[in-house]
Amino acid sequence: MRRSDAPVQHALTADPSSALSGEAVVPGDKSISHRALIFGALAGGQTEIQGLLEGEDVLATAEAMRALGARVVRDGEGRWRVDGVGLGALLEPEAPLDFGNAGTGVRLAMGVVAGHGITATFDGDASLRRRPMRRVIDPLLRMGAELVSSNDGKLPLVLRGTQDPIPIEYELPVPSAQVKSAVLLAGLNSPGTTTVIEPSPTRDHTERMARHFGAEVDVAEHGQGRRIVLTGRPELRGRPVDVPADPSSAAFPLVAALLVPGSQIVIRNVMTNPTRFGLVHTLREMGAEIGEENTREAGGETVTDLVVRHGRLRGIEVPAARAPSMIDEYPVLAVAAAFAEGETVMRGLSELRVKESDRLAAVSAGLAANGVEHRIEGDDLIVTGRGRVAGGGLVATEMDHRIAMSFLVMGLAAERPVTVDDGRMIATSFPGFVEMIRGLGGGIGQGSAA
Numbered sequence: 001m002r003r004s005d006a007p008v009q010h011a012l013t014a015d016p017s018s019a020l021s022g023e024a025v026v027p028g029d030k031s032i033s034h035r036a037l038i039f040g041a042l043a044g045g046q047t048e049i050q051g052l053l054e055g056e057d058v059l060a061t062a063e064a065m066r067a068l069g070a071r072v073v074r075d076g077e078g079r080w081r082v083d084g085v086g087l088g089a090l091l092e093p094e095a096p097l098d099f100g101n102a103g104t105g106v107r108l109a110m111g112v113v114a115g116h117g118i119t120a121t122f123d124g125d126a127s128l129r130r131r132p133m134r135r136v137i138d139p140l141l142r143m144g145a146e147l148v149s150s151n152d153g154k155l156p157l158v159l160r161g162t163q164d165p166i167p168i169e170y171e172l173p174v175p176s177a178q179v180k181s182a183v184l185l186a187g188l189n190s191p192g193t194t195t196v197i198e199p200s201p202t203r204d205h206t207e208r209m210a211r212h213f214g215a216e217v218d219v220a221e222h223g224q225g226r227r228i229v230l231t232g233r234p235e236l237r238g239r240p241v242d243v244p245a246d247p248s249s250a251a252f253p254l255v256a257a258l259l260v261p262g263s264q265i266v267i268r269n270v271m272t273n274p275t276r277f278g279l280v281h282t283l284r285e286m287g288a289e290i291g292e293e294n295t296r297e298a299g300g301e302t303v304t305d306l307v308v309r310h311g312r313l314r315g316i317e318v319p320a321a322r323a324p325s326m327i328d329e330y331p332v333l334a335v336a337a338a339f340a341e342g343e344t345v346m347r348g349l350s351e352l353r354v355k356e357s358d359r360l361a362a363v364s365a366g367l368a369a370n371g372v373e374h375r376i377e378g379d380d381l382i383v384t385g386r387g388r389v390a391g392g393g394l395v396a397t398e399m400d401h402r403i404a405m406s407f408l409v410m411g412l413a414a415e416r417p418v419t420v421d422d423g424r425m426i427a428t429s430f431p432g433f434v435e436m437i438r439g440l441g442g443g444i445g446q447g448s449a450a
């Protein structure tokens with residue numbers, strides 16, 4: 001039975017594939033793309049961005065930065081120019097800021113607005129309206145912002161910022177780079193130092209980019225995590241930003257090539273930032289052969305060409321401490337685990353419940369629809385792999401791009417086709433995903449086979 005109301009014309013079906021080969025072109029990193037636009041808007045002068053992810057999530061942030069007064073222009077494919085307004089000089093937007101499906105965009109922009117003497121309305125699609133915003137609002141209120149109205153701590157909400165944000169020390173209650181970044185972005189316009197303590201390291205792109213644009217950010221080890229100290233009111237100057245390929249998007253062709261017999265592919269220019277590379281370590285522990293060639297520095301990050309060959313995988317235990325470094329990759333890891341031999345135990349996945357969908361529930365439903373034995377125990381997901389997957393299932397996307405792409409990858413390697421009921425959300429982070437898979441020789445077509 002269909003579990004969603006998505007019209008059938010948006011369904012996509014992946015067919016069992018012969019060997020994948022060639023080069024996978026993966027778009028620019030989503031986290032860096034959002035931040036490049038935001039820092040570009042906050043800086044004085046011009047920021048030139050190469051390789052920006054032109055996905056719907058990032059385009060919503062571009063639109064929001066325009067509404068806050070920045071000039072944001074597309075110069076060519078992936079080439080964007082931002083003329084910033086300067087820290088402290090953002091304009092009050094005339095209309096609500098609509099972030100579509102993008103948690104990162106809306107939460108980081110709340111931090112930006114909280115640190116300026118302006119009021120803004122934040123909104124998004126049905127998925128974003130379900131996601132928790134208290135985690136960001138709470139520290140921003142401590143910094144002097146005011147919550148004018150909200151839908152019980154969710155979108156749509158109205159936030160009134162302050163031109164003199166109070167410098168605070170904030171210990172993150174959840175390991176979230178979005179919360180960390182919102183506090184740091186609000187702290188940029190604060191007269192003192194803003195400190196964020198994170199229980200375990202989360203992606204550090206805000207810290208790196210703040211430095212790149214001229215801010216002082218000190219980072220020290222703190223127990224299992226980090227203590228980040230930002231000095232307020234720096235002079236932010238527009239800078240060039242070169243966006244590397246997104247490891248979270250590279251995860252899809254990577255896992256597809258591991259699972260489809262005979263495959264060998266190359267994925268170029270993939271960022272290897274250690275706060276983002278947990279999936280590659282995990283797959284290697286499972287027995288995957290993943291080479292790194294031509295490793296180099298580009299735009300303040302290390303990038304590499306990943307060389308991936310099909311091979312057998314075995315089940316392992318993935319510790320909770322690794323979750324932040326691969327938080328968006330669990331749906332596709334669960335797919336890889338379904339094809340492995342033995343149990344893969346993924347621990348500490350509570351944050352998956354508050355993404356674009358409840359990803360634990362959506363992954364579980366997708367595995368069940370395709371005959372994969374698994375169970376959820378508390379916040380852990382345990383998948384019993386048998387080296388093969390029956391497939392033949394219809395998977396509810398639940399407005400979640402990563403669920404759609406993960407189960408299409410499953411269909412390339414399963415015994416029967418796998419259908420996802422709605423492929424439209426893929427455009428939020430990976431426009432061109434279907435063409436990329438086809439370019440490797442994989443078959444994804446429109447419509448339902450289930």
Ligand SMILES: O=C(O)C1=C[C@@H](OP(=O)(O)O)[C@@H](O)[C@H](O)C1
Pocket residue numbers: 030031032104175176177178179181203327328351
């Ligand atoms: O800061 C970021 O760019 C992101 C942080 C993560 O979210 P959380 O901070 O909520 O874990 C991740 O899931 C999201 O795709 C991007």
Ligand SMILES: C=C(OP(=O)(O)O)C(=O)O
Pocket residue numbers: 057101102103104105328355356402429
């Ligand atoms: C969780 C994700 O994004 P966001 O929080 O920005 O919506 C994601 O891309 O998997």
